[in-house]
Amino acid sequence: MTIIRHLAARVPWPYPQGGVQDFIETHLLPYQGKSNWCWGLFLKSAPKDLIGSIEIRLSETDNRGFWLAKKYWGKGYMTEAIEPVTAYAFKDLNFDKMIFTNAKGNHRSGRIKEKTGARFKGLKPVNFVDPYYTEAEVWELTKDEYLLSLSKKT
Numbered sequence: 560m561t562i563i564r565h566l567a568a569r570v571p572w573p574y575p576q577g578g579v580q581d582f583i584e585t586h587l588l589p590y591q592g593k594s595n596w597c598w599g600l601f602l603k604s605a606p607k608d609l610i611g612s613i614e615i616r617l618s619e620t621d622n623r624g625f626w627l628a629k630k631y632w633g634k635g636y637m638t639e640a641i642e643p644v645t646a647y648a649f650k651d652l653n654f655d656k657m658i659f660t661n662a663k664g665n666h667r668s669g670r671i672k673e674k675t676g677a678r679f680k681g682l683k684p685v686n687f688v689d690p691y692y693t694e695a696e697v698w699e700l701t702k703d704e705y706l707l708s709l710s711k712k713t
């Protein structure tokens with residue numbers, strides 16, 4: 560629940576038996592490389608153990624999702640992993656802009672967005688797995704802003 564509470568209410572909870580298999584077969588694989596691009600995150604020291612995931616998707620309202628197993632939080636892993644995925648979205652998939660959202664109060668997730676140069680646009684009502692969260696922060700990052708942020712780093 561530590562992780563899933565931050566996710567949109569469309570994620571079933573309590574997680575049903577066989578849910579992972581069902582997610583992979585019916586929600587992930589049919590769209591992979593077409594309208595969704597999903598990566599597993601692995602430590603170089605343990606390349607067979609999945610510790611998290613990032614997904615980007617064609618959508619008018621939310622182009623990215625991510626999560627990381629709790630014991631790996633706060634080590635900069637998501638900040639590191641987001642970089643090549645964002646580059647792929649803008650440079651290879653040619654996104655003009657990306658919209659990101661997170662539950663209002665999910666500061667870690669918001670911080671990841673800030674660090675990639677995304678602009679806070681406002682709040683909107685959204686249902687999350689945890690009903691404590693009722694609003695989402697909406698962020699936007701255009702390709703031009705992304706390229707500018709890259710040029711400032713070099």
Ligand SMILES: CC(C)(COP(=O)(O)OP(=O)(O)OC[C@H]1O[C@@H](n2cnc3c(N)ncnc32)[C@H](O)[C@@H]1OP(=O)(O)O)[C@@H](O)C(=O)NCCC(=O)NCCS
Nearest residue numbers: 565625626627632633634635636637638661666667668670
């Ligand atoms: C969001 C999540 C992926 C962050 O992963 P992570 O690897 O811990 O993130 P990083 O370590 O790369 O960076 C986290 C940033 O948040 C900051 N942070 C940590 N705790 C914080 C807090 N309580 N309040 C504000 N910022 C916080 C960190 O300081 C860091 O920023 P900094 O580099 O400027 O110091 C992880 O917490 C997670 O999986 N959460 C549950 C699922 C989730 O929320 N997914 C996103 C849904 S939109």
